[in-house]
Amino acid sequence: MENQSAVIELFVKYLQNRCSHDEVKQLLKYFETENDEETLRHLINAELNVENQGSITNSKEDAVLLKIKSALIAEIRQANDQQPGKIRTLTPRLLKIVAFWLLMSVLAIVLFNNYMYNLKKGILQVKLSTIRTSQAELKKVILFDGTKIWLSPSSTLEFPDQLIGNFREIKLEGEAFFEVAKDKSHPFIIHSDHMDTRVVGTSFDVQSYKGQSHYKVTVVTGIVKVSGVNFAKGRDEGVTLHPNQQSQLDKQSGTLKSIEYPDAQLMLRRKDGILNYDSASVNDIVSDLSRYYNLQIDLESKSKSCLFSGEFDTKRPIEIVLKQLAAAINAKVIFQNGSYVLKGGCEE
Template identity: 50%
Template sequence: MNNQSSIYKLFVKYLEDNCTPEEVRQLLLYFDDGENEKVLKALIRAELGFVEHDEGSIGKTETAVSKVKSIIIKEISDRSAHESKSKKNYSIKKWLKIAALWLVLIASTLLFFNQYFKNRYKFRNAKQLQYVVTRPAEKRILQLYDGTKIWLSPSSSLEYKDQLIGKFREVKLEGEAFFEVAKDKKHPFIIHTGQIQTEVVGTSFNIRAFEKQHKVTVTVVTGIVKVSVWSATNAKIKQVTLKPNQSADFTKETRTLKTDSVPNIQPEIKRRDGILTYNGTPVPDVIADFRRYYNLSIELENKSVQCLCYGEFDTTKPIKIVLDQLAAAINAKVVYKNERYILQGGCDER
């Protein structure tokens, strides 16, 4: 009985409790041969539905097979030593031992089976995670598996999965991005940004969530967006629902979440292309944006720090043009010294 296909059929037949005593004897004798150990391993995996395995799972298989094989050998040895006893007594002992053998087999392989799929699930999830990081002065446009488009701003990062797992489409954002989310009512799209969770079905909006800035801002262009604040213990503290031309600001220090109207939504759409509009924004925040978009050293003198900025700046243009425009807006001047730009004076000198 050297044919592996026949052994497999006999193995399955035994699991179904349809083997004759002679077939059981043939099966035990076959596995007593050390050269057939690979067949035993393959049969165990086949019956449990294993397709792939890593280094850890191979070790567990080796342990299970060794344990089963030692019991098989002992069974054959005991049978030979007791052949002179009555057939009835031997038959009872033989079946008890075979029952014990399969109990050990089931216990060992089920443990392996459970651990295997835990490892497999972790490996699969880790494999599906994708990371995109933009350097200063670098922008990226991404399209996810569901058709969602994302404009990732400079100095930002996005973590996402390359396929749907579970009920939600989830990403993790650090920095700024503009989203055009593909509509799917059955699988809401969720963006995690620190303590803030933004949930949509299909809509377009912008999120600014830089770690070093004191607030997170979500601005809606189309559709409906739910913005929630979560505690460190994963409890929802507060939630607001935004409609088009509305925004939500979460202030990190006070942990407050407030909404506001946005009369002109076009600046948010232009931001994805690097055209930045400010309407009474503190100049230090404007300079922080310029540093990210140009990857250059830009400093402010004390007077400029107190200024507010109004105007639109196209960051596709050279930095000198953009800084001259900002200086003119706040009545300051630009000085280039030691490979850095310095904004001197401003606003209160008018």
């Protein structure tokens, strides 16, 4: 008890800039014994008015104590260098600097502990934001970690304003191109209906519109893990994608497969409204064009069975784009009752 009183008295004296050179040495010695060190922890917390948090128990406390010790030792050495062979009272300026760093170091740890405590107890307020793009609208979003997302038309993105737990998780319905900021400690996960896409830091495109028959993930750089639920087998399935590969998830069966996709770099242009296709279903292409132009485009059954390879710049008028598509599949474009219709094609 007597020793604890001595620790408290000396600590208060230190903060009041009244410690001599020998007293600073004595304060340093108190860090060497477990009981005295614990007393100092409580004193530091009390100084910060955080008694309700108790003593610091996080593993980072050792770094704080080491910083405090280093500051005290540096103070002693500086005093000895200035006055060799003499014991001097430390200057108020030095004492204030050491006290300042002592308090700031501990405050940082207390705030971190308080953050984790509130997170575990559900006290921390996390703001969830939702961004929706209308038809014909493209939007760029930058998340709290620096991740860049280019949201395609008719898409919805939901994301938090800060890190929650060990993962960076968001939800996507529709299509978006991602450039994920690297953070190996906190993987980035995109939830899309029955499909999850998991990465660390990479660039890729996700297509997950509700009306699509297949969800697709196309990788430009890095490594991406895609998983989905196989309804027929009643279990999760997963594939690992590398650059120039694409995963395709059949929404009806849940079957997931990966294919080679040599033109993955073209996805970089897709985020800017330039659409590239390689033997794609005309039905899927028309769905894209309807979203990008905010127009109704109808197809005859013959046109639906056609496949198309080529590129469209959605900055050009829709009439020109549809004529380009119609010429490729041997169809005709007709405008009637406020909408466009593709008639014929392929077999004719």
